[in-house]
Amino acid sequence: MKFVVDETSQGLTVGEFLKANGFSSRTIRRLKLGGKILINGVPAYTNTRISCNDVIEVDLTEKSGIVPSPVPINILYEDDHIIVLNKQPGVVVHPTAFHYNDTIANGVIYYLNQKGKKGGFHPVNRLDRDTTGVLIIALSQHMHNLIQTHGRMKKRYIAVVEGVVKENEGVIVEPIARREGSLIERCVSEKGQKAITRFKVVKRLKDLTVLDIEPVTGRTHQIRVHLSFKGHPVAGDTLYGGKNDRIKRQALHCAEMTFFYPVTGTYLSFKAPLPEDMVNLINSTPYLRFS
Incomplete structure (x- = not known):
């Protein structure tokens, strides 16, 4: 990242300037130790005073410890700081045991690596193994922190749920906690964290409903738990009561994400088309068609 010092910042130290521009103390220490802060092309100390029109450059590139492997990825957008993907089903986002x-x-x-670039892997949003759609990856911890700190992020999902939802729209406000005795499963519980999910009916089919969903909060498995609690589990979601006779994974897709991008100072929005298996599920259900 490159900054040009203006009159309002002259006289500050490099460290003070970087903190004012969203860098954490931990990140500044790491950059200082790595010699990755330059003033007018010359390595700088964090206590160096800056002047008007000085050019401060910060090298945010990281060397990841993740093993490279040719797992297919579908890129919607990329630059030096982020990669936005349309995630396929059946693939875990981050390495586990x-x-x-x-x-x-x-x-x-x-x-x-194939492009000769360095970068870390820092997911801005999380998608379950069998959930598809927009996935934003920050290539440095600093960029991840900046995007999360601004907090102005809106997610929109499409889900196919079992049964016919009667309301045209609604809000589910139920706390979610880890189910006792399980490492994976969540449930609605008074002991849980606040969770809010908005939904609108897109299409009513014979025995399924297509929903447009906005998770206001971001609890683990939130959409799946809330819809199951409402009596309309996501089709294919056997963990939360759905049937997998017509689709072999939960019919849940992150269709759109909008967020404030600090690099440009603007909002970015990305959409991912509905995957083939969900389209087939909708179009194979009698009487109605998805449009």
């Missing part, structure tokens, strides 16, 4: 080299993270690092 059971998924060491077959995740989205492995694929992103492999892609960066």
Whole structure:
């Protein structure tokens, strides 16, 4: 990242200037130790005083410890700071003990290596293994922190749920907690964290409903838990009561994400088309068609 010092910032130290521009103390220390802060092309100390029209450059590139592996990724957008993907179903986002080299993270690092670029892997949003759609990856911890700090992020999902939802729209406000005795499953519980999900009916089918969903909060499995609690589990979601006779994974897709991007100072919005298996599910259900 490159900054040009204006009159309002002259006289500050480099450290003070970077803090004013959203850099954490931890990030500044890491950059200082790595010699990654330059003033007018010369390495600088964080206590160096800056003058008007000085050019401050910060090298945010990271070397990731994630093993590169040729996992397919579908890129919607990329620049020096972020990569936006349309995630496919059946692939875990981040390496785990059971998924060491077959995740989205492995694929992103492999892609960066092939281009001769360095970068970390810092998901801005999280998608379950079998959830598809827009996935934003920050290539540095600093950029991840900046996007999260601004907090102006809106997510829109499409879900196909079992049964016919009667209301045209509504809001589900129910706290969510980890189910006792399970490492994975969540449930509605008075002991849980506040969770809010808005929904609108897109299309009513014979025995399914297509919903447009906005999760106001971001709890683990929030949409799946809330819809199951309402009596309309996501089709294919066997963990929360759905049936997988017509689709083999939860019919849940992150269709759009809008967020404030500090690099440009503007909002960016990305859309991902509905995946084939969800289109087939909708179009194979009698009487109505998705449009």
